Amino acid sequence: MSDKVLMKGNEALAEAAIRANCRFFFGYPITPQTELAAYMAKKMPKAGGLFMQAESEVAAINMVYGAAGAGARVMTSSSSPGISLKSEGISYIAGADLPCLVVNIVRGGPGLGGIQPAQSDYFQATKGGGHGDYHMVVLAPASIQEIVDLTGEAFDIADRYRTPVMIMGDGMLGQMMEPVTFENVGKGASDLPEKTWATDGTHMKRKKNIINSLYLQPEDLEKLVLEREQRYQVIKEKEVRYEASMIDDAEYVFVAYGTTARIVKNAIKTLRAEGYKVGLIRPITLFPFPEKILAETAKRVKGMLCVEMSTGQMVYDVRLAANGACPVEFFGRTGGVVPVPDEIIASFKKMVGGDK
């Protein structure tokens, strides 16, 4: 008998977090991540944990700061406008080297934007959001099962590198139902360091711990920022994840992540049937970005087409990775409009110079 259950992405993420031993959730209501918080409100108390609805996204992320600093496995979730509000707190969390999970179920923007699926927060997620020299690890699942598996990994990555980790989905992934298994979640990595830095009381047995991001001496601050930068380099070496599909004989390669990658796969099926040798590179980690595979592939293909639900954000990273080795074109829909395979195919054919 299969132990698979049919679940919405938002709920599956919440369940996976609880199974990954997250016991503290601080959030504020926003569409389209609603089911995640609702599931937490229902299930967290039964797991002996805490669900708290804060007075704002700002308060929620600062509760995460406090709880993470006290040594807890902790998370928050929101959607684009809420993530903008949390971005100050994320900067402080990065600056104080605190592990936590932040979920962004992205909707169209800017401003209030809309509530339909989008990928227009790529810059915000991978290039800052908050102020200062910092990064988050950003994971971009493309299925409900991948949401579940990456949620477990996200907490381990956060603990391993003392960094905030973001899972970036979209309204489609959050609302869609798929069968999932939780067998890979909750095992926990064995290499996680002890949280000797946590402020859980000295009990008069150790020197006091301070959770802080303020360093008024420039040399002190520079030293810490550079130390963190070295950690990012290790993350870039060890934590890159991507899916490469049908790229061995490919003349052209699509680059897409999340929901868009699934639609691109449908387009590829059609194009392959028509005789086009096309493949897909799907970044699963947006930071660290899978530069190496893209650079290698760019050298032997005729071109790349980056498809996003935005006006073109990840495409800049694809071009940097390709470094001029092949042309990198872009196709996107935005504002909450989800592209269909036909328009992706049309865009591809335009790039290669018409029908075969």
Add this chain to the structure above:
Amino acid sequence: MAIVFERPHSLTDVSSHYCPGCTHGIIHRLVAEVIDELGIEGTTVGVAPVGCSVMAYNYFECDMQEAAHGRAPAVATGIKRVHPENVVFTYQGDGDLAAIGTAETVHAATRGENITVIFVNNAIYGMTGGQMAPTSLVGQITQTTPYGRKTETQGYPINVCEMLATLEGSAYLERVSVDSVKNVKAAKKAIKKAFETQIAGKGFSLVEVLSICPTNWGMDPIESLDWLRENMMKQYPLGVYKDKTKEGEE
């Protein structure tokens, strides 16, 4: 020879960055004395604000977290919910607590969050050089109210204890002052009671301490203390504004 006066153990042995004549030093000491007397240094976690006391994390010997501006009650909430057995306090100024952090203050209180807030009210932004605070008095001259605080454009001072007293979740609220020996002693008693309120699990406790800022008020410390007594105490009467600690005992 017997030692009759010494530095509290939970106050670190470093020079502070506070200006001459500032009363933060007295208030720090009172908090540290209370932590010592209650024997809770090992289980206490403090939260420092942004403002003059931004580096309070260097001055207390217990575990400390530094919060973003105004967010100390939210940070303290996170800490306390993870370790309810620990004692958690925030130390905040008027700009931090009553302007940018008003929402966090009000909601920590209304949740009955079992934390203790030490609220230092000196009616001015000290760290940034003396701008108008939410608690600046009507007519008070500051860098950003050079013609005096006018109600037509800058509104009225916020009375934090009175405001929070309307909330069911507040367990203990008292306004004290550190302008005289008598009042310093009363302030210590209030701070101790606030910590005891938390230890007893009664809910949100806050002690508002009227404080002076000679540097930015442009007065010497003696004049400042007189100004506090003559002006601040009229706007901010000392006293207990909420006390639920006796409930259930009769």
